[in-house]
Amino acid sequence: MDQRMKVALVGIGKIALDQHVPAIAASADWRLAATCSRNGSVEHVQAFTDFAALLDARPDIKVVSLCLPPVPRFDYAAMALEAGRHVMLEKPPGATLAEVHALQAMAEAKGLTLFATWHSRMAHAVAPAKAWLAGRAVSRAHITWREDVRKWHPGQDWVFEPGGMGVFDPGINALSILTEILPKPVHLTGAELEFPANRDTPIAARLSFSGNVTADFDWRQEGPQTWDIEVETDGGRLALRMGGNVLEIDGKATAGENTIMGEYPALYARMAELVRQGRSDVDLAPMVHVADALTLGRRIAVDAFEF
Amino acid sequence: MDQRMKVALVGIGKIALDQHVPAIAASADWRLAATCSRNGSVEHVQAFTDFAALLDARPDIKVVSLCLPPVPRFDYAAMALEAGRHVMLEKPPGATLAEVHALQAMAEAKGLTLFATWHSRMAHAVAPAKAWLAGRAVSRAHITWREDVRKWHPGQDWVFEPGGMGVFDPGINALSILTEILPKPVHLTGAELEFPANRDTPIAARLSFSGNVTADFDWRQEGPQTWDIEVETDGGRLALRMGGNVLEIDGKATAGENTIMGEYPALYARMAELVRQGRSDVDLAPMVHVADALTLGRRIAVDAFEF
Numbered sequence: 001m002d003q004r005m006k007v008a009l010v011g012i013g014k015i016a017l018d019q020h021v022p023a024i025a026a027s028a029d030w031r032l033a034a035t036c037s038r039n040g041s042v043e044h045v046q047a048f049t050d051f052a053a054l055l056d057a058r059p060d061i062k063v064v065s066l067c068l069p070p071v072p073r074f075d076y077a078a079m080a081l082e083a084g085r086h087v088m089l090e091k092p093p094g095a096t097l098a099e100v101h102a103l104q105a106m107a108e109a110k111g112l113t114l115f116a117t118w119h120s121r122m123a124h125a126v127a128p129a130k131a132w133l134a135g136r137a138v139s140r141a142h143i144t145w146r147e148d149v150r151k152w153h154p155g156q157d158w159v160f161e162p163g164g165m166g167v168f169d170p171g172i173n174a175l176s177i178l179t180e181i182l183p184k185p186v187h188l189t190g191a192e193l194e195f196p197a198n199r200d201t202p203i204a205a206r207l208s209f210s211g212n213v214t215a216d217f218d219w220r221q222e223g224p225q226t227w228d229i230e231v232e233t234d235g236g237r238l239a240l241r242m243g244g245n246v247l248e249i250d251g252k253a254t255a256g257e258n259t260i261m262g263e264y265p266a267l268y269a270r271m272a273e274l275v276r277q278g279r280s281d282v283d284l285a286p287m288v289h290v291a292d293a294l295t296l297g298r299r300i301a302v303d304a305f306e307f
Numbered sequence: 308m309d310q311r312m313k314v315a316l317v318g319i320g321k322i323a324l325d326q327h328v329p330a331i332a333a334s335a336d337w338r339l340a341a342t343c344s345r346n347g348s349v350e351h352v353q354a355f356t357d358f359a360a361l362l363d364a365r366p367d368i369k370v371v372s373l374c375l376p377p378v379p380r381f382d383y384a385a386m387a388l389e390a391g392r393h394v395m396l397e398k399p400p401g402a403t404l405a406e407v408h409a410l411q412a413m414a415e416a417k418g419l420t421l422f423a424t425w426h427s428r429m430a431h432a433v434a435p436a437k438a439w440l441a442g443r444a445v446s447r448a449h450i451t452w453r454e455d456v457r458k459w460h461p462g463q464d465w466v467f468e469p470g471g472m473g474v475f476d477p478g479i480n481a482l483s484i485l486t487e488i489l490p491k492p493v494h495l496t497g498a499e500l501e502f503p504a505n506r507d508t509p510i511a512a513r514l515s516f517s518g519n520v521t522a523d524f525d526w527r528q529e530g531p532q533t534w535d536i537e538v539e540t541d542g543g544r545l546a547l548r549m550g551g552n553v554l555e556i557d558g559k560a561t562a563g564e565n566t567i568m569g570e571y572p573a574l575y576a577r578m579a580e581l582v583r584q585g586r587s588d589v590d591l592a593p594m595v596h597v598a599d600a601l602t603l604g605r606r607i608a609v610d611a612f613e614f
Contacts, residue, residue: 074494095602095603096494096495096496096595096599096602096603097404097595097598097599098492098493098494098495098592098595098596098599099494099495099517101492101494101595102492102494102517105492162497162498162603162604162605163602163603165602185405185408185409185412186405187381187403187405187406187408187409188403188405188406189403190469191469195606200605200606210406210409285405288403288404288405288408288598289405290602291404291595291598291599291601291602292403292404292405292598294598294601294602295402295403295470295472295597295598295601295602296402296403296469296470297469298469298507299502299507
């Protein structure tokens with residue numbers, strides 16, 4: 001008998017097809033039982049366009065994974081929890097902190113699992129980096145996260161809309177790693193935010209945190225792309241490269257693989273564990289740093305940006 | 308024998324002299340034992356300009372009340388907690404959410420009281436309003452918070468600096484009342500923020516929340532000032548006027564006094580209770596709504612503002 005748990009996937013766009021569908025297909029824990037999307041679907045899987053209809057028609061599906069953009073996500077998550085389903089959220093877990101607090105309260109009241117995923121935390125070298133840093137004193141850390149928005153989000157104007165977060169959409173991945181590996185939490189002390197004249201969210205940001213931690217996010221990087229975190233400690237230097245997938249200690253590569261394809265399988269394995277244990281996992285620290293940067297940041301107007 | 312607890316007051320500016328000093332002087336719980344400020348002082352009270360010197364010289368003072376602006380406040384709070392003192396924070400409790408989380412962790416680790424105050428919650432009519440709303444279904448609520456920044460913060464450019472929060476400096480008072488009285492929490496769904504061309508923080512904001520709750524904040528209101536919260540329910544209409552100090556039910560005034568002079572005495576009474584009980588009180592909900600508005604808000608450029 002098939003022991004796999006059934007999951008419904010909501011929002012069949014690029015991230016769903018590139019990552020979620022293959023991760024579910026390769027998993028011994030999960031079976032994709034339905035989708036819900038305005039346009040997308042997955043071959044051989046029952047497709048809904050109306051989420052209420054899915055919840056109503058398929059009471060056998062106890063878990064819903066939401067990979068639609070952050071702004072519409074709350075209503076779907078609330079409907080799913082209201083209907084007694086466990087919920088897995090793509091990053092960032094919502095458009096606002098308060099709405100995620102509301103989902104947490106709902107999940108807790110109903111005894112359901114809520115998992116706010118941060119896929120970059122599952123990158124190959126993050127756990128080894130965390131283990132190496134534990135017990136060491138960090139004297140300095142710097143994030144360089146520079147990529148080309150035209151390459152990764154071609155024509156997707158919503159990433160510059162309010163709630164799309166601008167350069168914090170990739171930057172929050174770096175912050176999700178930073179907040180996972182540092183032995184002590186840090187807090188933002190200042191930020192410079194570059195807003196294109198025609199956009200509502202920043203295209204670049206430079207952040208300063210307590211404890212001599214800094215970050216440089218830029219979405220205008222053509223040519224080689226950079227996703228590095230470098231940390232100096234009393235016991236040597238650590239660098240995470242390729243978005244947390246490669247670990248260097250004192251300049252020598254020691255662990256990891258240059259591919260992100262392990263991240264989503266690890267997220268689904270974790271979700272299976274949480275559901276079996278009846279627990280939730282909602283860490284808002286990366287999102288708090290973004291909200292703090294947008295609260296405390298100094299705004300700099302830069303050239304208009306067109307795709 | 309004098310049974311009053313000794314408190315040190317840090318940041319002797321307008322709010323300290325107008326509110327904190329008289330509230331402490333009138334209290335049976337407290338005695339102002341020292342001050343720390345670059346310029347200000349209080350007659351007959353030992354004055355320090357260096358906070359480390361105060362903590363070192365006066366181990367008998369177990370409680371510190373911080374009323375300096377939010378940006379420098381964290382370092383003082385961390386020093387006080389590190390030195391084993393209970394801490395009371397003016398609103399907002401910090402420049403960032405993450406720094407307040409860090410203070411919470413420090414206070415908890417050391418078994419100290421941390422009180423993030425919201426003076427408007429202590430306004431005369433807030434508790435009666437909360438009691439009246441409990442059990443009623445809210446169908447609509449609207450905040451109108453319009454005052455003249457030139458009148459209340461003459462020449463204080465820091466209120467428009469990053470971290471000064473702009474119109475959210477008064478607006479957070481309204482949000483502190485809203486989050487206290489509503490029977491169910493709400494979350495922000497959209498915001499329009501008016502930024503003067505020469506300033507880093509908004510001078511006006513219009514907010515939309517779930518549950519048909521809206522807010523209109525403006526710092527350019529000349530003539531009569533407005534601090535109103537109006538709530539429609541299945542059991543009638545409630546209005547809080549004068550910043551939470553006057554309660555109207557179905558258009559008739561029923562409770563309260565048209566003065567804010569009760570707010571700070573109530574805060575100090577609450578702090579005495581928290582210290583005696585060994586508890587903390589840190590509710591970040593008002594600050595989360597501001598961070599959410601600055602994260603999700605659409606920015607509108609308006610005329611430059613000069614005092």
